[in-house]
Amino acid sequence: KYVQAGQAPFSLLALTLEVAARQNDVKVIDQAYALKEKLMSGQLDVIGDVEPGPDGFSPRDRKCLYLLSLIVGYSLRLQRHDAALDAIRELATLTREEDTLVALAYVRVLLNLFEVDAAEKVMRSTIEKGNVEEELIELHKGLLCAARAQTTQDFEDAMAHFIRVLEIQPSSAVAINNQAICLLHLGRLRDAIHLLESALHRDPEALLDEGLVFNLCTLYDLSCPDGSKEKKVALRRLASKYGRQGFNLDVIAISN
Template structure:
């Protein structure tokens, strides 16, 4: 699918190119931050959603349900749409179920609400998501307690999805609520109790479930601390993740990126050396993170070699291409930087139309030839509207 989509994107770019050329030359520019390749935390929905191979399949599924009615839309349909990241379709389908005539049992209803709130979060409708959680408190008080996260575990044989609890806490955090930190620690303590109970009765499956939930909440808590500019608290949280997951290199790389953000480059190098010893670490991960450290230290030639090495291993590594472009800019090779990002979008627009990459490309356009930047951004907006994921933040393309 990437090849076909890339062809359509390239044709669209070429057509628009009659009035605005994509590749412009300039000597230097200020850069935005390096693309970390992975988020330094997991969204609360990352632990229970899986991405399907094709977003078009999700769109086709939604089309087959048109007009959507509660009779044909099922929770499985919503799960499929969510796994394909078709968040707009999730909102439409979940709304049709919740507001339809079919009576849902409370557990199914809570599951649908969970996906609906996740879709609102993924499409940056935080106020709307907060309103949905408030509505749950008002409409379903017999199933929920007035705790800081607004949710309880069990009432009248009702199962409240853990992800719904996690989402409610994350909403508080993103809304800047003073109750957010307390809510995080209440949920964290609850996880600790449940994990201990499973361990004492030798319930290995239960231990694994609560361990995964702990990772999710600690990751979200680390992100909250970062957004609050509490770097020391974020570092402590990630170190706790490493202690609880000694066999995983993932959190070592998260720690490395945080150390780079704090300017602790020598400590970041030490973490990189330790991470390289893990048996499941890939060459791509080493290239990416060594490049991040080198670039942060100002060694852009060497960093560029690392990012190009990652691209050789996987030609559509968007994060590596983005970072390589930033290195090229620092080396005064702005024409190559623009070409690098444009070629990445042409190759696979569905994957490459990431807000960070697009923002960097727009910045390049602004600095390379301001009088033509607007026309170029119009092209990007058209591509983002056509190929970007549902919930793509168009604010990344300011015109």
């Protein structure tokens, strides 16, 4: 009852939101914004709120950043890209500058909205400001190229960027997943399956991502609809052993 009344400590209220998000409660976004408004209006007491930390943010600001980040992630899961974009803009305002990670998150949302030209403009501006790691530059160039390839069919160019990312960071789930998608578009289904399988067995703890696993299951179905059950059972076993706490095994759909 204290949680419902908003009288519980912030940490408990935040935990309640995270649990609701894992249960796919569609009210999470509105609840997170309501909690943020209580923080900003002073309705929730935050210890040490007056004194900013070394990063220049007060405890109240940092809690707002956390809530906005939660809103961005959950909005993207629900394919509510406009809501994600609104939260990202608030993040940029709260951080008082176009922080690199915020700007790159903005790029990804724009790509999900198929605003490729706008995404490229933000990406170019971010790179020009400097201090962007090569891995992030190559990854987002790959995502831009992959988005354009939906029209041009030039998936080789996009794949080259993802390969470069993996030379820098071999356990980049985003790069591996997108390289596999490029291979599929190029008609190289077996290569795509081999890429994902090899990655999962090489570093299962780092790469057991629901999106990557779901895509591998889809590729199994495309490759051999009648013979995918055995491979999915093995994949579920791997996920049960190495998957992080809360890993959603339902992404591995096994037909009877």
